[in-house]
């Protein structure tokens with residue numbers, strides 16, 4: 001007996017007491033899909049790349065980004081960023097400036113000369129891509145990274161599609177576009193210019209291709225019947241914007257009327273202002289709320305002095321003038337004529353009424369289904385013709401660069417599976433990390449950083465880029481505003497708040513584990529996890 | 542603060558934030574230097590109160606005790622002895638001969654922890670080990686009621702002890718009886734929700750932190766399990782001071798308060814945000830720091846989540862005494878200046 005006075009038993013430890021047996025609910029680490037990622041038409045892992053950016057590792061961030069989208073410098077300028085509309089941070093202050101950080105990474109990659117990781121082992125397969133717009137470029141990039149030999153045939157004299165022949169320079173400087181296209185070429189993608197595909201079947205046979213991805217866009221300007229006199233100058237928007245790329249700038253005159261309400265109409269009107277037009281007037285049948293153009297674009301155009309005539313149609317065009325009729329919306333929201341007319345002076349009328357797809361190259365391709373002027377594809381982006389896939393503006397979808405890039409990626413992955421004779425099972429999607437899964441108490445207040453904007457004088461006389469980028473310090477700030485929705489960011493909350501020390505910290509980058517011998521299932525870890533990365537599941541008792 | 546980034550951040554953001562990276566208020570933060578993270582974020586924390594203890598699921602007291610003792614051990618290089626009053630913390634950690642404590646630990650009686658701690662501190666001095674420090678701890682019953690005389694004596698003599706009171710607002714270990722720290726209107730076993738004014742009586746009870754301040758001792762603070770950074774800072778500061786020190790920590794009790802176990806931290810947070818539990822610091826009789834409310838919240842948001850206050854919302858109607866509780870919060874907000882821009886170190 002070597003116990004001290006009044007002590008009769010050896011000291012024991014509570015570790016023998018496995019309190020985990022009390023548990024009725026069991027915490028589990030989960031991953032939820034951040035709403036930004038879910039909303040990105042190109043399927044970017046936004047939260048994933050922001051996590052690298054916020055640690056200051058921009059190259060890793062860029063590499064993570066380009067796993068899904070090879071054009072960050074372009075995206076960071078022209079994407080309408082549906083990710084930001086979905087961002088959970090909106091409930092706290094303002095959405096994370098995802099698009100500005102993306103542009104920062106894209107520009108930095110160009111500045112630093114970062115190149116794509118080399119392709120996987122060659123598959124020996126050859127794929128033809130028709131059209132070097134965003135969809136074709138994206139598909140070619142992903143196919144090349146998967147080890148396939150890709151040739152893009154492009155009808156035009158330069159690659160880029162509508163990114164070059166539609167979107168004006170003041171929104172997308174060509175240096176950024178050129179650099180990102182060149183990087184895709186450097187991966188081994190062959191782009192043959194001035195090489196329009198007239199008949200797909202012939203092109204496939206000639207080149208011995210195993211599969212094809214079509215992304216010819218929508219380039220046929222839609223016309224409306226407008227009585228016009230002999231001398232009236234009526235142009236179409238695509239033609240005007242396209243000629244901006246050439247030596248001869250289009251002559252539009254001092255007073256330009258643009259007919260239409262989409263982004264193209266705005267781009268033409270803003271271009272006209274920059275070419276010296278004193279009046280650039282947009283005539284649109286419906287109201288501003290119903291305009292397909294985005295709000296910020298309308299804002300920017302109005303700031304630059306573009307004038308708007310809502311609820312108006314063009315009745316006729318005479319030399320030097322147009323006759324415009326006022327409209328009113330009926331109960332169904334459809335514009336109806338009122339008979340009230342006015343005359344506007346005009347040197348040029350530009351029609352921006354949308355574009356149709358030129359489907360002539362598809363003549364003789366069996367099994368193809370065309371409805372409403374666009375090619376029908378399955379969920380795997382394959383047309384009715386086996387081995388022929390399609391995406392971008394020529395298939396039913398929202399017509400944006402980002403959707404086009406997303407189609408390119410998806411098609412590339414399915415083409416890869418198809419060439420390997422596999423039917424890729426649809427990827428399992430995680431539950432969405434909705435705002436109610438977060439505990440936002442833990443995030444500090446931090447409003448969004450705004451991108452600097454070019455001074456007004458320069459905006460109406462030059463084609464210099466209007467919206468500027470972030471610098472390294474405010475890009476870091478912006479990246480750090482991300483809440484990491486649904487993805488553990490190793491904040492140590494669960495490790496800290498467990499009253500039973502039942503959370504094991506595994507070390508940097510390794511996350512945490514539960515020690516179920518002692519976890520009583522109180523649920524505090526799940527309640528206090530800021531980003532919703534812990535779920536409580538009923539225990540089998 | 543990270544100077545380089547401050548230079549270009551928007552002006553308002555610089556004012557409000559210490560680190561404007563996500564997770565500013567979390568236990569850890571992989572973006573800040575190791576030494577700026579909390580003790581609890583470290584895999585080297587002592588886990589003074591280790592697994593296998595028998596506290597209820599979600600016990601705020603178990604959590605608060607590990608937070609406080611781990612921080613005190615870090616601050617003293619593990620040269621720490623704990624003295625514990627009777628109560629849940631003693632019972633659930635140490636059913637003899639088993640214990641969860643990972644430091645020298647003594648239990649004597651319900652009401653004498655402060656006096657025993659005084660004795661341990663004296664012994665260390667006599668043995669020539671003044672670097673070995675003493676932490677006394679107990680529940681609100683053991684502190685504000687039965688242990689109060691010993692506590693006041695320890696304060697008055699300025700003995701070199703940090704006394705930590707884990708305030709769960711009642712005698713929980715013996716079945717949730719009222720203490721002098723039980724809030725008005727709360728139902729306990731001895732203040733049942735019966736009669737015209739159910740629950741604890743208004744106008745009773747006392748504030749021991751204020752009484753401690755009145756003793757003029759070197760350091761007094763209130764804290765909460767909902768703000769770990771603040772709690773650890775206060776314990777660390779207390780251990781840098783010699784003489785009598787008192788820290789009272791709000792530790793929600795799911796069982797006694799009638800709340801889901803996962804809400805413990807939420808309740809502690811709401812108690813602060815509504816103004817019912819003012820978080821402050823005082824040195825030598827003077828209040829020196831107040832933790833500002835971040836998102837002002839009506840007291841009903843705090844009360845309605847607890848069954849001990851359910852009678853205030855009976856039949857879908859608000860009891861008129863809710864207004865009295867709100868007035869108490871408003872008075873605290875005025876008295877301590879709980880609303881307004883945070884100070885430099887916030």
Ligand SMILES: Cc1cc2nc3c(=O)[nH]c(=O)nc-3n(C[C@H](O)[C@H](O)[C@H](O)COP(=O)(O)OP(=O)(O)OC[C@H]3O[C@@H](n4cnc5c(N)ncnc54)[C@H](O)[C@@H]3O)c2cc1C
Nearest residue numbers: 131133134135155161162166197216217392393399400401
């Ligand atoms: C003025 C304007 C502004 C826009 N602004 C934006 C914007 O800011 N943001 C946004 O997201 N979207 C914008 N868009 C839409 C976006 O540009 C398109 O949705 C996108 O470019 C479609 O990509 P795509 O690859 O399908 O086709 P395209 O970009 O049209 O590319 C198709 C390519 O295929 C080539 N081609 C066609 N036929 C053949 C053939 N038979 N053989 C070989 N090559 C052929 C064409 O020459 C072209 O290069 C804008 C569009 C316009 C017109």
Ligand SMILES: Cc1ncc(C[n+]2csc(CCOP(=O)(O)OP(=O)(O)O)c2C)c(N)n1
Nearest residue numbers: 627628629651680681682683711712713714
């Ligand atoms: C002198 C004495 N009276 C009564 C008791 C019974 N007793 C043990 S714990 C306790 C209540 C403890 O309440 P508190 O100090 O608030 O601690 P809690 O359990 O709430 O953490 C009581 C009354 C006792 N142990 N000794």
Ligand code: SF4
Nearest residue numbers: 036087088482483485
């Ligand atoms: S906070 Fe971050 S992860 Fe969440 S939606 Fe916004 S950008 Fe995505």
Ligand code: SF4
Nearest residue numbers: 596597600629713794
């Ligand atoms: S009764 Fe309350 S204080 Fe006691 S162990 Fe349970 S939760 Fe903790």
Ligand SMILES: [Mg+2]
Nearest residue numbers: 680681709711
């Ligand atoms: Mg108590």
